[in-house]
Amino acid sequence: LDRATNKLLHDPVTGAYNEYFLRNYLSQHIAEANQTKSAEDFALLFIDIDNIRKLNLMYSKETGNETMRNLHYLLNQTKDENQVVFKRNGPGFVLFCAKGSFDEAVKKANQIRNAVADSDAFVEKITVSVGITRFFEFTAAERSADGFSEVIYDRGETRVKTAFSKGQNRLIDEKTKNVFMSIGKILIVDTDEIVQNIFSNALKNNFYEVVVAKNGIEALTAFETNTIDFVICEKNIPKLDGFKLKAKLNETPETQTIPFVLTTFNKNLAIVNTANELSVDFILTKPLIIEEVVGLVKRILSRRAHL
Structure with a gap:
């Protein structure tokens, strides 16, 4: 005992x-x-x-x-x-x-x-x-x-x-001035600047910090200098696609459990099967709905905070 x-x-x-x-x-x-x-x-x-x-x-x-x-x-x-x-x-x-x-x-x-x-x-x-x-x-x-x-x-x-x-x-501490207190840091990986801007603004309005990357290598580098709490990643990004990025994150315990949402215009069985093998948390079909994405981030991070 x-x-x-x-x-x-x-x-x-x-x-x-x-x-x-x-x-x-x-x-x-x-x-x-x-x-x-x-x-x-x-x-x-x-x-x-x-x-x-x-x-x-x-x-x-x-x-x-x-x-x-x-x-x-x-x-x-x-x-x-x-x-x-x-x-x-x-x-x-x-x-x-x-x-x-x-x-x-x-x-x-x-x-x-x-x-x-x-x-x-x-x-x-x-x-x-x-x-x-x-x-x-x-x-x-x-x-x-x-x-x-x-x-x-x-x-x-x-x-x-x-x-x-x-x-x-x-x-x-409580006396630190002029500091924006975020409730989480979100990494958006997408080549589309419109997607980057729209979802960055929506998440910032809900008190999240946002880091943006245009390719898989930039995304991987972001983990060296940021504590990322959530990843929203387009499947077909250059240099290191969404699946390869997730596979790389799975190699270390600190990054393998970070919630990972894959976005794509073409959701099919092959993509779903690969996503399941890599423990991708969600697949969202483009065009994305702002309220759906923000709501998903809120729910998942809220649950993780109380584990």
Whole structure:
């Protein structure tokens, strides 16, 4: 039983407490804080390796795993006594700071960023982006509302993604000014500039960031410098067509599960069979309907956020 419980609560790659444990721990901590009307603030530091996907593509999955293990070790060496390291689903961590002020959370985040950037423990130099969220940045009504644990968690996720998108090795917190907070980053791969513009604008109006690529090589390169959450790809793109791009993404665990929508003017049985073999999530027939595409993105990313 102890062995089964240990497996349930720990990440198999790093040995850190996993996201399942984190979400339960967070919910309990919030409930206790609300019940006791505690005046003690707490913070969550969301930490992502900026170039983890590049490492996986250039070296191997095991190199990526070793990088995660080394970062976990470094975080444990850097954390204070009242802080706990958790591994999120995907290539990221959370440092749960049970006590301390906003300024102390920022100080710890910068300490971590500098320690990682200066470390020689990795196969090549890496950096991390950090997003901070804390209990008392929300109103009393928000803190006591049902589902608040998901709200504070999602805000941290959004901030660390925004930090990465703004140049990497960055810190985003509640005091960061003039930053557009996106709820996801969408890659559109299509040679048609009209399609690019129409769907870019529609997605941006729904608070998504958009990256555009005109061919498969550009699309693959986009994964080295962006945390892509969703791919919309025309089948017949040059240099590396939609199927070959998906096959390439399937080679690494961080990219193989990213939702992938294939678009085509000519949907037939052969295309469907190949798409099934490659685990393409959806095939949409052109001309595309804006509301259908945006709705699909919203539904899929919303479900993934609650896995």
